[in-house]
Amino acid sequence: MERLAPAGPVYQAGTLSGNPVAVAAGIATLDLARRFDPYPGLERTAETLATGLEAAFATGPFPISIGRAGSLLPACLFAEGPVRNFDDAKAADHDRYARFFHHLLDRGSRCRPRATSWTLGTEHGPDEVGAVLDAAGSFEG
Numbered sequence: 001m002e003r004l005a006p007a008g009p010v011y012q013a014g015t016l017s018g019n020p021v022a023v024a025a026g027i028a029t030l031d032l033a034r035r036f037d038p039y040p041g042l043e044r045t046a047e048t049l050a051t052g053l054e055a056a057f058a059t060g061p062f063p064i065s066i067g068r069a070g071s072l073l074p075a076c077l078f079a080e081g082p083v084r085n086f087d088d089a090k091a092a093d094h095d096r097y098a099r100f101f102h103h104l105l106d107r108g109s110r111c112r113p114r115a116t117s118w119t120l121g122t123e124h125g126p127d128e129v130g131a132v133l134d135a136a137g138s139f140e141g
Contacts, residue, residue, distance in 0.1 A: 038122045042071035045120050049073065049129050056136040062096065071120045076100060076136075078115075089115075100139055107135040 005011045016022035033039075050068045053076060057064040063080045066073060077083045078100075079092035097115040104111055109132045111118055 052133040
């Protein structure tokens with residue numbers, strides 16, 4: 001922390017930086033995470049979603065790349081092979097992703113409108129994952 005201003009050379013600011021209510025909320029969230037350890041469940045949910053999406057598109061006419069790190073999925077990138085860098089991500093079919101986004105939205109599932117990343121929370125369970133996978137199974141591109 002000594003690297004941060006005013007003691008150090010790194011300036012950091014944000015809407016709620018240092019706000020006592022925001023700090024208290026952050027500490028309470030960390031306490032809950034320690035007590036209930038949601039991470040194994042989040043990891044299982046992400047695994048189910050990622051493998052389900054891969055299966056839904058496995059026989060489709062267009063390629064898809066789904067990566068995963070814990071409960072973070074870099075969304076559905078309609079691209080050949082794994083997406084490993086910015087150039088790979090830039091080359092993905094973003095128009096197809098936009099159509100997929102609206103397809104999901106029309107069927108009651110919300111995700112990010114850009115193919116950046118999907119993050120899961122503890123409120124995402126089998127029903128939510130099932131709805132996304134059902135919608136993915138009917139996506140025609």
